[in-house]
Amino acid sequence: xxxxxxxxxxxxxxxxxxxxxxxxxxxxxxxxxxxxxxxxxxxxxxxxxxxxxxxxxxxxxxxxxxxxxxxxxxxxxxxxxxxxxxxxxxxxxxxxxxxxxxxxxxxxxxxxxxxxxxxxxxxxxxxxxxxxxxxxxxxxxxxxxxxxxxxxxxxxxxxxxxxxxxxxxxxxxxxxxxxxxxxxxxxxxxxxxxxxxxxxxxxxxxxxxxxxxxxxxxxxxxxxxxxxxxxxxxxxxxxxxxxxxxxxxxxxxxxxxxxxxxxxxxxxxxxxxxxxxxxxxxxxxxxxxxxxxxxxxxxxxxxxxxxxxxxxxxxxxxxxxxxxxxxxxxxxxxxxxxxxxxxxxxxxxxxxxxxxxxx
Amino acid sequence: xxxxxxxxxxxxxxxxxxxxxxxxxxxxxxxxxxxxxxxxxxxxxxxxxxxxxxxxxxxxxxxxxxxxxxxxxxxxxxxxxxxxxxxxxxxxxxxxxxxxxxxxxxxxxxxxxxxxxxxxxxxxxxxxxxxxxxxxxxxxxxxxxxxxxxxxxxxxxxxxxxxxxxxxxxxxxxxxxxxxxxx
Numbered sequence: 167x168x169x170x171x172x173x174x175x176x177x178x179x180x181x182x183x184x185x186x187x188x189x190x191x192x193x194x195x196x197x198x199x200x201x202x203x204x205x206x207x208x209x210x211x212x213x214x215x216x217x218x219x220x221x222x223x224x225x226x227x228x229x230x231x232x233x234x235x236x237x238x239x240x241x242x243x244x245x246x247x248x249x250x251x252x253x254x255x256x257x258x259x260x261x262x263x264x265x266x267x268x269x270x271x272x273x274x275x276x277x278x279x280x281x282x283x284x285x286x287x288x289x290x291x292x293x294x295x296x297x298x299x300x301x302x303x304x305x306x307x308x309x310x311x312x313x314x315x316x317x318x319x320x321x322x323x324x325x326x327x328x329x330x331x332x333x334x335x336x337x338x339x340x341x342x343x344x345x346x347x348x349x350x351x352x353x354x355x356x357x358x359x360x361x362x363x364x365x366x367x368x369x370x371x372x373x374x375x376x377x378x379x380x381x382x383x384x385x386x387x388x389x390x391x392x393x394x395x396x397x398x399x400x401x402x403x404x405x406x407x408x409x410x411x412x413x414x415x416x417x418x419x420x421x422x423x424x425x426x427x428x429x430x431x432x433x434x435x436x437x438x439x440x441x442x443x444x445x446x447x448x449x450x451x452x453x454x455x456x457x458x459x460x461x462x463x464x465x466x467x468x469x470x471x472x473x474x475x476x477x478x479x480x481x482x483x484x485x486x487x488x489x490x491x492x493x494x495x496x497x498x499x500x501x502x503x504x505x506x507x508x509x510x511x512x513x514x515x516x517x518x519x520x521x522x523x524x525x
Numbered sequence: 526x527x528x529x530x531x532x533x534x535x536x537x538x539x540x541x542x543x544x545x546x547x548x549x550x551x552x553x554x555x556x557x558x559x560x561x562x563x564x565x566x567x568x569x570x571x572x573x574x575x576x577x578x579x580x581x582x583x584x585x586x587x588x589x590x591x592x593x594x595x596x597x598x599x600x601x602x603x604x605x606x607x608x609x610x611x612x613x614x615x616x617x618x619x620x621x622x623x624x625x626x627x628x629x630x631x632x633x634x635x636x637x638x639x640x641x642x643x644x645x646x647x648x649x650x651x652x653x654x655x656x657x658x659x660x661x662x663x664x665x666x667x668x669x670x671x672x673x674x675x676x677x678x679x680x681x682x683x684x685x686x687x688x689x690x691x692x693x694x695x696x697x698x699x700x701x702x703x704x705x706x707x708x
Contacts, residue, residue, distance in 0.1 A: 224660050226632060367590060371652035515588070
């Protein structure tokens with residue numbers, strides 16, 4: 167019997183059976199993800215690193231290097247940079263934390279005096295607020311927060327598991343993902359039944375292209391924000407202005423977070439360096455200006471180009487993602503939307519094909 | 526059974542029977558200008574799929590994604606003409622290929638392909654060709670040039686046929702006979 171004259175019931179049955187298989191596979195995958203829980207974070211982080219590095223590997227391949235040579239070259243450069251960062255940043259960080267601990271009581275007293283002055287003024291103007299004692303409450307809360315943060319900071323930074331994940335697991339997994347990406351893709355495609363083979367291949371290709379373009383856009387955005395903050399803080403004379411800008415650029419891989427992170431660190435460093443002065447206002451103004459510039463111009467422009475979305479759609483997705491799932495919603499909102507859109511388009515293609523087969 | 530071909534694709538082991546993939550690729554005009562080393566590179570990019578007898582490879586009207594080469598078994602190419610019954614256009618045997626236009630354009634498939642018996646085919650697809658052009662422009666351009674040469678030969682052949690038709694128009698009986706022999 168020719169494909170064109172296949173009975174409707176047979177095609178429908180087949181579709182239901184395929185949906186059943188898909189549901190079982192999705193269920194098993196969901197169970198695995200649920201059981202593995204946070205253990206899968208290094209794997210997802212490795213996928214992210216591999217996606218970001220893939221265009222660089224392909225660039226080196228175009229220059230005549232083999233895949234292995236290209237990945238090895240990138241890892242060598244990354245290793246040198248990481249080594250230099252550890253050698254350079256560790257003493258600086260240690261010195262900064264020690265300075266912060268040493269000067270904290272002095273700044274605490276200064277801040278307390280200012281707050282007491284404010285409380286006295288408040289009591290004089292609004293006697294009914296006297297019993298709330300704002301100055302004491304704020305000073306106590308701040309002291310507890312700073313003490314806890316300083317105690318936790320080394321634990322977070324030098325936790326063995328964190329170090330193992332960041333410096334060992336993620337690079338090793340990324341290495342294999344970069345080297346074996348084509349074999350992995352072929353294996354995944356090999357699992358797809360023949361009738362969905364071509365649509366699945368097309369889907370994988372389009373998702374790959376979109377994610378790669380989106381991550382490149384995200385990187386461009388992060389670099390622009392990092393550069394703007396570095397220039398702004400350096401011109402203002404904030405100590406470690408460039409370092410703060412660069413680290414804010416990294417943090418900005420979570421959309422919108424870069425300027426906020428930069429502002430917090432720059433305020434802390436400025437307070438440590440020159441106390442509470444008018445400079446703090448400029449620090450906040452720079453962070454606010456970069457944040458606005460990024461939110462209203464760079465992000466919609468870059469992300470809409472790379473993710474093939476209207477700027478308003480990008481803003482809307484970021485807002486909905488942030489409200490529904492917080493930072494994760496902001497980070498994953500646009501790529502998840504893009505992938506979902508491609509999946510729906512491919513599904514409609516399959517549905518049209520099934521419909522054609524039943525006619 | 527069709528479900529068998531699914532498990533066959535998943536648990537496919539090393540090549541059993543038939544020609545080696547790289548030897549088969551060498552016989553295809555599109556790959557004939559490539560060195561053995563380049564063919565080994567292409568071998569890693571192609572997909573080998575198994576189809577049960579009667580199983581559809583693609584439908585007429587599906588978006589074109591790439592070309593297929595018959596490795597073992599045979600493939601029927603069936604075309605549905607407007608308002609008519611589906612007609613068998615060709616039966617392809619090992620070493621023959623189809624769907625190469627899919628490497629160039631996105632036009633819908635002009636005919637359906639169905640496995641005639643238990644068949645193994647090699648698929649080479651446009652996304653992989655694009656990726657190849659991006660990563661290895663030298664190799665990608667060699668393949669593109671070969672595709673262009675194949676298409677140019679076909680165009681020339683069609684032109685000659687048309688010229689012959691214009692200079693010496695066939696009678697209705699000849700046309701009917703030609704159609705009967707072809708289909």
